[in-house]
Amino acid sequence: MNEAYTGREQTLAKHFILEKYLQKLAYKVLQGKGDLPLTYVDAFSGPWESKTTNFADTSFMIAIRILKRVHADLAASGRPRPIRCFFVEEDTATYQQLYAAVASFNDPSKGFEIATFHGKFEDAVPQILKFVGRSYALTFIDPTGWKGYEFPKVGAILKHRPGEVLLNYMYDFINRFTACHDPKVATTFDGILGANWNARLEPALPRHQAVEKLFLDEFRKAGGFDYVLSTPIEKIDDRKHFCITYGTRSEHGLEAYRDVEFKALENHQEIRAVARQARTEARTGQGILFEAAEIPSTHSIETLAAAEKTKARAWLEDQLRQGYSGGFDRLWPLMLEPFMLRVTNVRDICCDLAKRGMIPDTWSPEGKRKPHKAHLIGPMIPPVASESVGLSASLSYD
Numbered sequence: 001m002n003e004a005y006t007g008r009e010q011t012l013a014k015h016f017i018l019e020k021y022l023q024k025l026a027y028k029v030l031q032g033k034g035d036l037p038l039t040y041v042d043a044f045s046g047p048w049e050s051k052t053t054n055f056a057d058t059s060f061m062i063a064i065r066i067l068k069r070v071h072a073d074l075a076a077s078g079r080p081r082p083i084r085c086f087f088v089e090e091d092t093a094t095y096q097q098l099y100a101a102v103a104s105f106n107d108p109s110k111g112f113e114i115a116t117f118h119g120k121f122e123d124a125v126p127q128i129l130k131f132v133g134r135s136y137a138l139t140f141i142d143p144t145g146w147k148g149y150e151f152p153k154v155g156a157i158l159k160h161r162p163g164e165v166l167l168n169y170m171y172d173f174i175n176r177f178t179a180c181h182d183p184k185v186a187t188t189f190d191g192i193l194g195a196n197w198n199a200r201l202e203p204a205l206p207r208h209q210a211v212e213k214l215f216l217d218e219f220r221k222a223g224g225f226d227y228v229l230s231t232p233i234e235k236i237d238d239r240k241h242f243c244i245t246y247g248t249r250s251e252h253g254l255e256a257y258r259d260v261e262f263k264a265l266e267n268h269q270e271i272r273a274v275a276r277q278a279r280t281e282a283r284t285g286q287g288i289l290f291e292a293a294e295i296p297s298t299h300s301i302e303t304l305a306a307a308e309k310t311k312a313r314a315w316l317e318d319q320l321r322q323g324y325s326g327g328f329d330r331l332w333p334l335m336l337e338p339f340m341l342r343v344t345n346v347r348d349i350c351c352d353l354a355k356r357g358m359i360p361d362t363w364s365p366e367g368k369r370k371p372h373k374a375h376l377i378g379p380m381i382p383p384v385a386s387e388s389v390g391l392s393a394s395l396s397y398d
Contacts, residue, residue: 004057013268037082037135043121045087082111137163150191151222158223312339325378328371
């Protein structure tokens with residue numbers, strides 16, 4: 001593991017998602033049809049807790065490194081495209097470090113432009129919108145708590161089209177302080193949970209789940225997103241620390257993010273296992289018999305993926321019993337949002353249901369091993385209600 005992340009393995013997972021997804025998005029947008037520029041917005045840039053002299057372990061420098069590489073690749077291929085970065089930092093001393101670190105990368109004449117803002121993210125909104133213009137924007141919101149990005153104040157950025165948002169939901173802190181009975185503390189959450197939020201929590205859910213669900217609802221509405229996902233990131237003791245929340249209106253983005261998410265959690269599992277082993281050896285002064293990767297964990301990505309596939313299969317079986325029928329290209333986006341799956345998992349589920357006789361195998365006659373695009377996914381059994389050919393209302397991910 002990169003030594004710069006020792007003791008903050010969860011930050012490495014967060015940066016892994018940012019790096020890999022930003023790279024996928026940049027190539028997708030800039031190699032696509034049209035001439036849209038790409039803009040990366042970092043709302044709480046830092047640097048915070050950086051352990052490198054060149055800030056290589058910060059979100060802003062990770063973004064610059066990835067985007068400079070993409071920019072150079074496209075220029076070398078004869079298709080140069082403009083890329084912009086907008087970095088926001090409120091703390092004066094930290095902003096000075098940020099400005100000094102990024103200034104040399106600003107080269108508007110060659111199509112790579114960087115702007116900085118000293119102040120609050122909420123106050124930077126007009127300048128950000130002007131800078132973003134008509135470009136495709138990825139906004140990264142990574143606060144140290146839950147303040148500074150009130151949805152009513154930053155909603156214009158969340159709503160920008162075309163664009164997507166990655167937001168760090170500080171799960172641990174928010175759980176702790178939303179349980180506080182001080183009315184003054186409670187009102188500080190109005191900006192991300194809405195007014196009178198305590199009375200709007202779903203009583204059937206445990207409090208921490210109800211709070212997060214309400215947050216995701218408010219985030220979806222604030223950005224007008226079609227899809228909202230939440231990726232839990234655990235500390236080395238298997239305790240959930242924060243969640244990376246992703247908002248998009250693109251099926252392509254949904255598919256790409258789920259792929260990155262799986263790789264990030266797989267990598268994070270290995271990193272946490274190594275960190276636990278190192279901590280045990282430091283405490284006991286002795287090595288252990290097994291390699292860290294060989295030690296089973298109830299929090300492993302394999303266990304999580306298997307559980308999600310089981311839930312997704314049960315959901316799809318229920319939909320089929322109610323008469324659901326549609327092309328595979330219609331089905332997979334509907335399953336990737338509520339369940340932590342990749343498109344390949346949905347294909348596997350469909351193949352399994354076909355073997356069990358619940359759906360017809362419409363892909364093998366075309367020489368395909370698994371369903372693709374418009375291959376029909378529908379019931380082999382009589383539906384419960386003949387008029388029920390759409391998806392039930394329970395599908396929506398609130």
